Amino acid sequence: MSRFNLNSSYKAVVIGGSAGSFQGITKILSQLPKTFPLPIIMCLHRLKHVRNGFVEALSIKSVFPVVEPYDKEQIKKGGVYLAPSNYHMSVELGNYFAMSTEEMVNNSRPAIDITLSTAAYVYREKLIGILLSGANRDGGLGMKHIKDRGGLTIVQEPSECMIDTMPRAALSLTKIDYVLKTDDIVNLMNEIDKAYR
Amino acid sequence: MVTDIDINDLKRITELIHTKHGYDFRNYAMSSFKRRILRILELKNLTIESLLKRLNDSPVFINEFLDELTVNVTEMFRDPGFWRALRDEIIPDILLNHQTFNIWHAGCSSGEEVLSMAILLREMGIHNQVTLYATDLDATILEKAKAISYPVKNMEINEKNYIRYEGKWSLRDYCKEENGKVTFDKGLLANVTFRRHDLVLGEVFNKFDLILCRNVMIYFNQALQNEVLKKFHASLFKYGYLAIGSKESLIWCDVANRFLVVNNEEKVYKKIKD
Numbered sequence: 001m002s003r004f005n006l007n008s009s010y011k012a013v014v015i016g017g018s019a020g021s022f023q024g025i026t027k028i029l030s031q032l033p034k035t036f037p038l039p040i041i042m043c044l045h046r047l048k049h050v051r052n053g054f055v056e057a058l059s060i061k062s063v064f065p066v067v068e069p070y071d072k073e074q075i076k077k078g079g080v081y082l083a084p085s086n087y088h089m090s091v092e093l094g095n096y097f098a099m100s101t102e103e104m105v106n107n108s109r110p111a112i113d114i115t116l117s118t119a120a121y122v123y124r125e126k127l128i129g130i131l132l133s134g135a136n137r138d139g140g141l142g143m144k145h146i147k148d149r150g151g152l153t154i155v156q157e158p159s160e161c162m163i164d165t166m167p168r169a170a171l172s173l174t175k176i177d178y179v180l181k182t183d184d185i186v187n188l189m190n191e192i193d194k195a196y197r
Numbered sequence: 198m199v200t201d202i203d204i205n206d207l208k209r210i211t212e213l214i215h216t217k218h219g220y221d222f223r224n225y226a227m228s229s230f231k232r233r234i235l236r237i238l239e240l241k242n243l244t245i246e247s248l249l250k251r252l253n254d255s256p257v258f259i260n261e262f263l264d265e266l267t268v269n270v271t272e273m274f275r276d277p278g279f280w281r282a283l284r285d286e287i288i289p290d291i292l293l294n295h296q297t298f299n300i301w302h303a304g305c306s307s308g309e310e311v312l313s314m315a316i317l318l319r320e321m322g323i324h325n326q327v328t329l330y331a332t333d334l335d336a337t338i339l340e341k342a343k344a345i346s347y348p349v350k351n352m353e354i355n356e357k358n359y360i361r362y363e364g365k366w367s368l369r370d371y372c373k374e375e376n377g378k379v380t381f382d383k384g385l386l387a388n389v390t391f392r393r394h395d396l397v398l399g400e401v402f403n404k405f406d407l408i409l410c411r412n413v414m415i416y417f418n419q420a421l422q423n424e425v426l427k428k429f430h431a432s433l434f435k436y437g438y439l440a441i442g443s444k445e446s447l448i449w450c451d452v453a454n455r456f457l458v459v460n461n462e463e464k465v466y467k468k469i470k471d
Contacts, residue, residue: 051276051443070446071415072226072422084444086275087415090228099415099444100229102268118228 004178004188006195010152011126012075012091013038013192014119016112016142018045018134020162024182025132029062029080031186033193036064038128039075041091043083043115045108045134051085058082071099083110090118106138116142125150128192130185132156134166143170147177154178154185199238199245202231206245210234213252218259220334221397222266224421233266240265264337268416272351273309273368274358275411276443279463281362284317287438287465291406294436297326298406301432303396304413305331308342309355314409315385320365325388330403332394339391345381352379397421401431408433411464412442419449426450433468440465 017025021044029040046054058066068084074096075081083089087099088110105111112131116139119127129146131139133156147153153176158164160181170176180188207230211222222230238248251258274280291298302311311331318324333339347355352368359368372379394402396413408429414422429439430452439456441464447453455470 051278068444070448071442071444072419072449073446087444088229090226092226092228098226098228099412099442100226100268101270101412101415102229102232103270114228114232121228 016139017132020133026061032063037196112139113142120145127151133161137169140169144174147174273355277361299328302331303410
């Protein structure tokens with residue numbers, strides 16, 4: 001039996017990460033089951049003025065191609081999306097993305113809190129939020145919003161993080177459902193896939 | 198502190214602004230519009246009800262409100278590759294057929310892109326051959342754009358962008374620093390006309406060879422983007438150019454097949470059909 005309490009009504013997985021998350025995220029993306037049933041929406045801190053390279057580096061490792069969506073692009077099953085550099089990325093009612101160049105949030109653009117909170121608003125309890133290693137508190141509030149709206153919350157095990165400020169921020173703001181090492185996050189993604197078969 | 202706003206309350210706000218003040222935010226993208234309203238509530242220490250009351254009762258509050266509502270975060274030479282494409286491909290192409298031409302900066306905000314264009318044109322030696330129109334919804338920000346005076350702290354990113362644009366000189370050659378502000382040479386704005394213009398409700402007011410509207414329509418929903426793009430199409434001479442933000446696209450809109458993509462990376466389109 002699965003150690004996770006899962007169902008097959010989820011609509012999306014949203015992942016936040018910053019310093020030290022690249023290794024974890026590539027591990028997760030490279031071991032995704034080919035039938036993974038949900039869109040994966042990622043907001044990772046990145047160099048503001050380097051537009052190219054990052055999405056390509058992730059795509060090489062990933063089972064699914066990783067794309068930086070356009071403003072108002074529909075969110076689709078099997079899509080793996082990355083917030084583009086120097087834009088905040090929101091999820092809108094109607095299941096599409098919206099970009100914005102508003103002020104930085106937590107010194108970040110894209111800000112993880114914005115992607116996570118807007119996704120929580122749209123998907124409510126049908127959202128899985130994962131927060132990985134990172135050096136600032138961005139994402140903590142977004143995880144709280146996911147939890148408050150009934151979504152499933154996971155943070156990377158702080159002892160495994162290169163820098164654990166980000167998962168610890170989430171743990172201090174809300175009751176996180178699972179604290180997992182990367183390998184167990186990979187297992188969780190497999191369990192999600194199985195729940196839909 | 199208000200931390201979330203109900204959709205119905207957002208509708209009450211947009212309806213009031215529309216009927217009372219003649220601005221139409223009803224087709225703005227929801228999540229960023231909500232964040233802007235939350236920001237205003239926090240900045241001005243208001244509740245939804247007190248905001249509605251001020252919008253209804255005060256004839257001057259609307260200007261303050263618009264200035265906070267519109268997103269005025271911009272940079273000089275944002276996306277240096279785009280500015281290189283303008284200098285090396287787009288503008289030389291316009292010059293093949295026109296000795297003089299005109300440009301519209303739609304949603305010019307605090308003027309950084311207008312200023313970047315003026316510098317680009319001066320460095321190309323064609324500054325006096327070009328007429329520029331810079332418009333924005335927000336009267337307060339237009340005054341800032343006219344002043345071309347910015348906090349010194351903004352210069353770090355502006356200078357980095359200019360270097361990556363591979364400009365001829367140094368950005369510092371165009372401005373003077375005083376009291377924590379840098380003020381650019383007013384001569385750069387010699388051929389620029391600033392005017393208040395509403396992209397949503399405003400009419401087509403001129404024809405242009407090049408329109409820049411980068412990262413403005415991202416605040417609109419798709420239906421409104423579609424309408425505004427029709428106006429841009431109508432405001433361009435045949436074979437004129439339209440530049441939008443790097444994460445915007447024309448794919449979904451009705452006028453898509455009347456444009457040709459000339460630079461997909463930098464999102465520059467050419468009008469090929471009336």
